[in-house]
Amino acid sequence: MQKLTMPLSDDDVRSLNVGDTIALSGIMLTGRDAVHKWMIDTFIRKTREPAGDDQEVYDTIKPLLDGGAIYHCGPVVAGLDTGDYSFVAAGPTTSIREEPYQGEVMEHFNIKGVIGKGGMGPKTLAACAEVPGLYLHAIGGAATLIAESVTRVVGVHKLDFGVPEAIWVIEVKDFPLVVTMDAHGNSLHVGVEDESKEVFDSLLQLS
Amino acid sequence: MEDLTVSFLELVRFASTDLPPDVEGALKSALDEEKAGSAAAGALETILRNVAMAREKSTPICQDTGTPLFFIKHPVGMSTKVIAGQIRDAVAQATKSTYLRPNAVDSVTGKNTGNNLGGAFLPTMHFEEHDSKDLVVDLMLKGGGSENVGTQYSMPYAALKAGRDLEGVYRVALDAVFKAQGKGCAPGVLGIAIGADRSSGYLGSKEVLLRKLDDTNPVPELAELEERIFKDANRLSIGPMGFGGKTTVLGVKIASLHRHPASFFVTVSYMCWACRRRRMVVSDNGPVFS
Numbered sequence: 400m401q402k403l404t405m406p407l408s409d410d411d412v413r414s415l416n417v418g419d420t421i422a423l424s425g426i427m428l429t430g431r432d433a434v435h436k437w438m439i440d441t442f443i444r445k446t447r448e449p450a451g452d453d454q455e456v457y458d459t460i461k462p463l464l465d466g467g468a469i470y471h472c473g474p475v476v477a478g479l480d481t482g483d484y485s486f487v488a489a490g491p492t493t494s495i496r497e498e499p500y501q502g503e504v505m506e507h508f509n510i511k512g513v514i515g516k517g518g519m520g521p522k523t524l525a526a527c528a529e530v531p532g533l534y535l536h537a538i539g540g541a542a543t544l545i546a547e548s549v550t551r552v553v554g555v556h557k558l559d560f561g562v563p564e565a566i567w568v569i570e571v572k573d574f575p576l577v578v579t580m581d582a583h584g585n586s587l588h589v590g591v592e593d594e595s596k597e598v599f600d601s602l603l604q605l606s
Numbered sequence: 607m608e609d610l611t612v613s614f615l616e617l618v619r620f621a622s623t624d625l626p627p628d629v630e631g632a633l634k635s636a637l638d639e640e641k642a643g644s645a646a647a648g649a650l651e652t653i654l655r656n657v658a659m660a661r662e663k664s665t666p667i668c669q670d671t672g673t674p675l676f677f678i679k680h681p682v683g684m685s686t687k688v689i690a691g692q693i694r695d696a697v698a699q700a701t702k703s704t705y706l707r708p709n710a711v712d713s714v715t716g717k718n719t720g721n722n723l724g725g726a727f728l729p730t731m732h733f734e735e736h737d738s739k740d741l742v743v744d745l746m747l748k749g750g751g752s753e754n755v756g757t758q759y760s761m762p763y764a765a766l767k768a769g770r771d772l773e774g775v776y777r778v779a780l781d782a783v784f785k786a787q788g789k790g791c792a793p794g795v796l797g798i799a800i801g802a803d804r805s806s807g808y809l810g811s812k813e814v815l816l817r818k819l820d821d822t823n824p825v826p827e828l829a830e831l832e833e834r835i836f837k838d839a840n841r842l843s844i845g846p847m848g849f850g851g852k853t854t855v856l857g858v859k860i861a862s863l864h865r866h867p868a869s870f871f872v873t874v875s876y877m878c879w880a881c882r883r884r885r886m887v888v889s890d891n892g893p894v895f896s
Contacts, residue, residue: 418645420645420648433716472669473669473670473707474669474707475665475666475669475671475704475706475707476704477704487665487666487669487704488660488665488666488667488668488669488671488704488707489669490668490669490670492670492750492751493750493751493754493789495789516751516788516789516791516847517751517787517788517789517847517848518787518788518789518848536847536849538649538652538653538656538847539668539751539788539791539847539878540653540656540667540668540749540791540878540879540880541652541653541655541656541668542656542660542665542666542667542668542669542670543656543659543660543663543665543666543667544652544655544656544659545656546665546669547659560716560718561708561711561716561717561718561720562707562708562718562720563707563708563709563718564718575652577645577648577649577849579849587645587849587850588787588788588848590850591787591788591843591844591845591848591849591850592787594843594850595784595787595842595843595844596784598841598842598843599780599781599784599842602780602838602841603766603767603777603780605766605767
């Protein structure tokens with residue numbers, strides 16, 4: 400298992416291939432459905448004007464995402480009453496819901512690592528080659544174990560999106576991940592789907 | 607009646623933090639099947655470490671603590687309104703104690719209620735009066751990712767040459783597993799309801815997931831079909847997390863329900879590997895959890 404610390408360089412990214420396992424450390428942000436839509440609407444496709452603290456949040460997260468990672472995760476968080484936050488459970492959520500947005504978000508912020516589960520589609524794979532970046536698969540459901548690798552909650556933005564949908568800024572140490580989409584155009588998910596399709600067609604005597 | 611709020615809270619804590627032994631056993635068997643050092647074996651090792659850690663620390667196995675589904679069988683005369691009130695209080699307390707993540711979002715405003723209470727629907731409760739003097743409560747925590755890959759087929763389903771018979775059920779069930787790939791957190795458990803109307807079909811496909819993985823369907827045709835779907839779904843080699851591998855499903859459970867002559871639905875609910883279901887039986891001697 401290779402140890403890597405954010406921010407990641409283009410060379411770090413290109414040195415990795417589908418199937419490699421890594422232990423990732425550094426500062427990352429959580430972001431899922433509401434955050435991706437907010438980024439796209441307000442700052443990328445600009446279909447709505449920034450309002451409230453939008454601009455301030457954008458200015459704060461932009462340098463953190465440059466060479467960094469976004470984690471598709473809606474955590475269970477303790478300390479909501481006191482503001483002394485800690486992650487109790489923090490596994491990945493299904494990434495494919497962000498497929499319409501992810502590539503543009505990666506390119507806009509220079510995001511090197513997209514972390515989630517279940518894999519993503521052709522637009523994200525193209526962005527992985529372009530940026531370059533990686534799709535890093537966390538183990539779905541392994542929430543208590545992954546929370547152990549979150550050493551600190553640095554802060555939170557957009558808590559009005561709700562706890563699962565907010566932008567949590569976290570510091571992680573040796574977060575265990577598998578590269579399932581690389582910067583060379585390869586996707587483990589495409590390979591597995593193609594192979595399972597062949598078996599499926601033969602079992603049902605289709606094709 | 608007695609205030610059972612504390613017992614309901616314990617049921618929620620137990621379900622969220624302690625995976626049932628039959629499910630953990632199936633995951634251990636799955637690990638034995640995979641090649642050492644493979645991505646599939648790595649995923650299962652991580653899963654099993656996480657299950658042990660969550661139990662020890664009494665923290666959620668998965669951060670998506672799902673939609674809480676309560677199936678309640680109560681003695682004659684017991685007030686369902688009172689039970690529902692106590693369940694709601696327990697769910698709100700469990701959220702505050704971080705056994706549950708706040709998962710109730712207003713579909714118009716997008717606002718999260720913060721306590722898992724949302725109108726009449728959340729938490730979800732199904733009541734049935736029975737002859738026993740005991741109160742029997744099954745709780746299932748069903749995650750959103752696995753719920754999203756659930757599906758319903760109106761038969762015949764021409765694209766797969768699937769007709770209104772058990773062969774047709776087999777064909778669409780495999781289709782559901784193929785389409786889910788790793789997205790529902792494989793290896794999952796399939797709950798299948800044949801028949802009923804659309805809404806009862808979904809309910810039946812979830813209720814059947816309360817069965818233990820190692821039990822046998824009392825209807826021989828269905829037992830045989832469960833086995834056939836189980837074997838062939840695993841031949842698809844989607845594997846744990848969709849990494850490729852030998853175990854794609856941990857079990858298949860089928861319920862047959864009567865249907866309208868014009869309708870033939872096959873409803874598939876996919877339960878992630880974190881198949882969180884626990885039972886509380888309250889008798890004169892107090893609550894017992896299993």
